[in-house]
Amino acid sequence: MIPSGFEYHSPSTLDEAISLLAEHEDAKIIAGGHSLLPMMKLRFAEPAHLVDINGISELKGVREDGATIRIGAMTTENELIASAILHNKCPLISEAARLIADPQVRNRGTVGGDIVHGDPGNDHPAIMMAADATLVVRGPDGERALPASGFFLGTYWTQLEEGELLTEVQVPAFGAHTGHGFNKLKRKTGDYATAASVVVLTLDGDRCSEIRIALTNVAPMAIRAEQAEDSLRGQVISDALIEQAAQQVMAVCEPVEDLRGDAEYKTHMAGEMTRRSIRDALARARG
Amino acid sequence: MAKTHIGFTLNGQPVETLVDARELLVHVIREQLGQTGTHIGCETSHCGACTVDLNGQSVKSCTVLAVQANGAEVLTVEGLAVNGELHPVQQAFMEEHGLQCGFCTPGMIVRAYRFLQENPDPSDEDIRLGLSGNLCRCTGYQNIIKAVKSAASKLQTT
Numbered sequence: 001m002i003p004s005g006f007e008y009h010s011p012s013t014l015d016e017a018i019s020l021l022a023e024h025e026d027a028k029i030i031a032g033g034h035s036l037l038p039m040m041k042l043r044f045a046e047p048a049h050l051v052d053i054n055g056i057s058e059l060k061g062v063r064e065d066g067a068t069i070r071i072g073a074m075t076t077e078n079e080l081i082a083s084a085i086l087h088n089k090c091p092l093i094s095e096a097a098r099l100i101a102d103p104q105v106r107n108r109g110t111v112g113g114d115i116v117h118g119d120p121g122n123d124h125p126a127i128m129m130a131a132d133a134t135l136v137v138r139g140p141d142g143e144r145a146l147p148a149s150g151f152f153l154g155t156y157w158t159q160l161e162e163g164e165l166l167t168e169v170q171v172p173a174f175g176a177h178t179g180h181g182f183n184k185l186k187r188k189t190g191d192y193a194t195a196a197s198v199v200v201l202t203l204d205g206d207r208c209s210e211i212r213i214a215l216t217n218v219a220p221m222a223i224r225a226e227q228a229e230d231s232l233r234g235q236v237i238s239d240a241l242i243e244q245a246a247q248q249v250m251a252v253c254e255p256v257e258d259l260r261g262d263a264e265y266k267t268h269m270a271g272e273m274t275r276r277s278i279r280d281a282l283a284r285a286r287g
Numbered sequence: 288m289a290k291t292h293i294g295f296t297l298n299g300q301p302v303e304t305l306v307d308a309r310e311l312l313v314h315v316i317r318e319q320l321g322q323t324g325t326h327i328g329c330e331t332s333h334c335g336a337c338t339v340d341l342n343g344q345s346v347k348s349c350t351v352l353a354v355q356a357n358g359a360e361v362l363t364v365e366g367l368a369v370n371g372e373l374h375p376v377q378q379a380f381m382e383e384h385g386l387q388c389g390f391c392t393p394g395m396i397v398r399a400y401r402f403l404q405e406n407p408d409p410s411d412e413d414i415r416l417g418l419s420g421n422l423c424r425c426t427g428y429q430n431i432i433k434a435v436k437s438a439a440s441k442l443q444t445t
Binding site for chain 2: 001002003004005006007008010033034037038040041050052054078101102103104105107108189190
C-alpha cells in the first residue's frame, strides 16, 4: 500500500513550517507518521502537501524550567521513557509511555503527534489532562497556551486551528505528596486501550486536596470525570468513596462497540481501571 | 510530480536513487535497491516484519517514507553477516530453532540485533518486551526467546 501523491516539504525551523502551512491550503503536518501514514495508505487522508517537522530540532527534548517541565512536541515516546527529568518530576508520563505502541513505533511516535491527532484511542490526551498540562500552539498570528482539559472537542477534532501546530507541552512538576495511577487494558502490545484511566492526586495529610481523573477510548475524545473528582476532593479516600467514584466514571462513559468489546464491557472496564488507578495514586502519594 | 533524489548508507554502502515522495522505505530497499531480505507483512506498523535499523534505532520501514531516510544509516538483515559468516544473532536463531516459516525472521533478527545493544544481558521478560513489536505465527515465541538469550551470551563472550 502506497499513499496517494503529495508534495513533500522538510522545514528546518518552526517559522518555515508555519509559512508552509499558510502557503498551502491542503497541507498536513507529519510527526512520527504512525497514525497519519496508515491513514494515507487507506485514503482516509490525502493531503496535497506533507510538512515533515522531524528536522526541527527546537521541537525536541525535555527541559526543566523552575517547577515546570517543558516537553518539545517532537519528543518521541522512547525519549519520554528515557528522560531522567520526567522519571523524577512527572513519572506518570515516562511510565505511561511504556504502555504505548511497541519499541519500534516508540522510536518514531511523538508526544505531540499523539496529542493533536485527536483519536480517542491515543493515550497522551488523558495523560496530559490528568497531569494538568498546558499545550503551547503556534500559528501565523503567534502563540497560544491552552489547558489540555478542554482542548479535545471530539474525534479528530481539537482546539488546534488551521495553520497552527503544537510546539510544546508544559507540565507542572509533581510535589512531594502527589501520586499517579495509569491503568490501561489492552488486548495485545500495540493495541489501543479497551479502556484506560489516569489519576493524579495530591494528599494533604490523609485528605485528598486535589485530584484529576481522565479516561481514554470510552467517549468520542479523551474526557475528564469531574463528578468523580468532586466526590473525592477534600475527602479521606475510603473504599466506599473509590467505589462511588468508579460508578460516577462509568456513568459518563459512552464507548463505541468494536472488536475490543461492547459498550457495557468497556464501561465496566473503565470503572475497574479507575479503581486501580486511584489505589495506585494513593499508594504513591503516601510515599 | 517530480522525483526526489535521495542518498543514504545501506549496510555500509552508499546508495543513491530517485524516489516519489509517497514511496515507503521498505519498497525502495526491496524494489529499487534489490535487497529483499526485509519483508512486507501487515503494512500498518503492527507486525514488525519490515523492521530495519535507521540511524541506530529499530523502525518499521513500511511506515517511514524513503525521503525521510535521506542521509541516514540503514541496516537490514543482509548487513549482519560478515564475509559469509553469520552474525551471532543469526547463528543463535538457527541453533535454537527460532524460526519455522521464516517470514518474520529478518525483522526479528534485525530487532534482536539492536535490542541486544540496548540491553546486552536481558531477562526473559526484557526480551519479551523488547521484541513485542514483532509478531511470529509459527514458533509460539519460546525458541525466539531462547535464541536471543543464546545470542546475548555469544555476544558477551566474543
